[in-house]
Amino acid sequence: MAQDSEQFSDVVSRRKFLLTSGVAGVAGLAGCTGNSDTSDSSGSESNNGGNEGNDGSTDGNDKTTESQTLSGDIRISGSSTVYPVAQEVSRQFQQDHSEVGFNLTRDGSSGGFKNVFIPGDSDINNSSRPIADKEVQQCRDNGFEPVEFFIAQDALTIIVNNEADFIDSISLEDLKTIWSPDTAPKMWSDVNSDWPNEPLDLYGAATTSGTFDYFTEAVVGKEGKIRGDFEGTEEDDLIAQGVQGNKYAMGYLPFAYYTNNPDSVKALSVSEGGSKPVEPSLKAAQSGNYPLARPLFFYANMNKLQQKNHLQEFVRFYVNEADEDYIANEIGYVPSSKQMVEDNLNNLEAAIAGEYEFSR
Missing domain, CATH: 3.40.190.10 (Periplasmic binding protein-like II)
Structure with a gap:
C-alpha cells in the first residue's frame, strides 16, 4: 500500500x-x-x-x-x-x-x-x-x-552573507514578495525600508530540482511561478559559495548543505503569519514548527x-x-x-x- x-x-x-x-x-x-x-x-x-x-x-x-x-x-x-x-x-x-x-x-x-x-x-x-x-x-x-x-x-534553509548584519530572520510573506514574479523587487529596501538600498542578488535551485518545486509552491504559492532573474544550479555548494561571495545575496538550500558550510554563510530564522521566527534545525523540522520543513x-x-x-x-x-x-x-x-x-x-x-x- x-x-x-x-x-x-x-x-x-x-x-x-x-x-x-x-x-x-x-x-x-x-x-x-x-x-x-x-x-x-x-x-x-x-x-x-x-x-x-x-x-x-x-x-x-x-x-x-x-x-x-x-x-x-x-x-x-x-x-x-x-x-x-x-x-x-x-x-x-x-x-x-x-x-x-x-x-x-x-x-x-x-x-x-x-x-x-x-x-x-x-x-x-x-x-x-x-x-x-x-x-x-x-x-x-x-x-x-x-x-x-x-x-x-x-529543514530547507534560507541563507544570506555573513556580513548581512541588517537581517537575522525573515517572514514567509517577505520571502514571497522577494521571489514572486508579480513583485520581483530589485532592492532590499523595496521589501523593507529598514533594509539597505542595495541590489537583491538571488541564488537557488535549478528548475529541474525538486527543491525548486517545493520552494516555489511553499513560498510563492504556485508551482513553477517564480521570478526568473536568479542564479539556479543543481550544485548546492555553488549556492553557498555564491552567497558567501556577495554581501547582499540571498539563497536557499537543504539543511544538510548548510551544516556542511556553517561558517561560510548565515542561516535566517523563518516566521509565518506573525509567529515567532524559528531557526532551521532538525528538531524544528521534526516537530513541524519550522515553516519550511519538507x-x-x-x-x-x-x-x-x-x-x-x-x-x-x-x-x-x-x-x-x-x-x-x-x-x-x-x-x-x-x-x-x-x-x-x-x-x-x-x-x-x-x-x-x-x-x-x-x-x-
Whole structure:
C-alpha cells in the first residue's frame, strides 16, 4: 500500500503529519551537523563491480540466499538533496556486496524523473518532493509502477552573507514578495525600508530540482511561478559559495548543505503569519514548527524490483538504514521513524509480489 504523500502539497497538512509521524527522538537530534562528502563535481558516482548488461538485465549471477553472492548494477538518478543519503547507503552496502556496482547521478528530482527514471533508464529516483500525478501516469504509460519510499525530512534553509548584519530572520510573506514574479523587487529596501538600498542578488535551485518545486509552491504559492532573474544550479555548494561571495545575496538550500558550510554563510530564522521566527534545525523540522520543513523520498521501478534480487536487497538495506543516527549526525536530515521503516518495508514486499499500486 502506498504511503500518503498528498498531505505535503500544502503547508498546513505537512505540519500535521510531522507532528504525528514519530520521527527519531528530539534529544537524539541535538547538535547534529553534516559531514557527508558530495564533492563529485561531475554529478555522478560510478562504482564498478556489477555484471549487468546495458539493457538493465542481470547476467544470471544474482543470488537469492545470504550465503551466495549478490551481483549486478544499480542506477540511481534524481535529487541532489537526497544524493548524500544514497551515496552513503550504497557505500555501506558495497562493503558486504562488492560485486554490486552503483551509478549515482544528481539530475534533480524533476530532471531525474523526466530524463532517466520515467524512460526506464534508472532503477531508483531520489526526490525532494512527492512524485506528481502526471509523473505517476507517465510511469504507467511506460509499463511500470513507481514504488514510493519516504525516508527522511529536511529543514530547507534560507541563507544570506555573513556580513548581512541588517537581517537575522525573515517572514514567509517577505520571502514571497522577494521571489514572486508579480513583485520581483530589485532592492532590499523595496521589501523593507529598514533594509539597505542595495541590489537583491538571488541564488537557488535549478528548475529541474525538486527543491525548486517545493520552494516555489511553499513560498510563492504556485508551482513553477517564480521570478526568473536568479542564479539556479543543481550544485548546492555553488549556492553557498555564491552567497558567501556577495554581501547582499540571498539563497536557499537543504539543511544538510548548510551544516556542511556553517561558517561560510548565515542561516535566517523563518516566521509565518506573525509567529515567532524559528531557526532551521532538525528538531524544528521534526516537530513541524519550522515553516519550511519538507519530506524526502526515493522511488523505485516495480518491474526492476521484481526482476533483480540485488536491487531488492539494496532497497531493503536502504530502508533499514534510513532510521540510523548517522542520517542526522553525519548527513544532516531527520531520520526515518520506526513506523516509516515498517511502511516502507511493506511497500517493498508488496512491490516484489506485484501487488503494489501507488496511491495518495
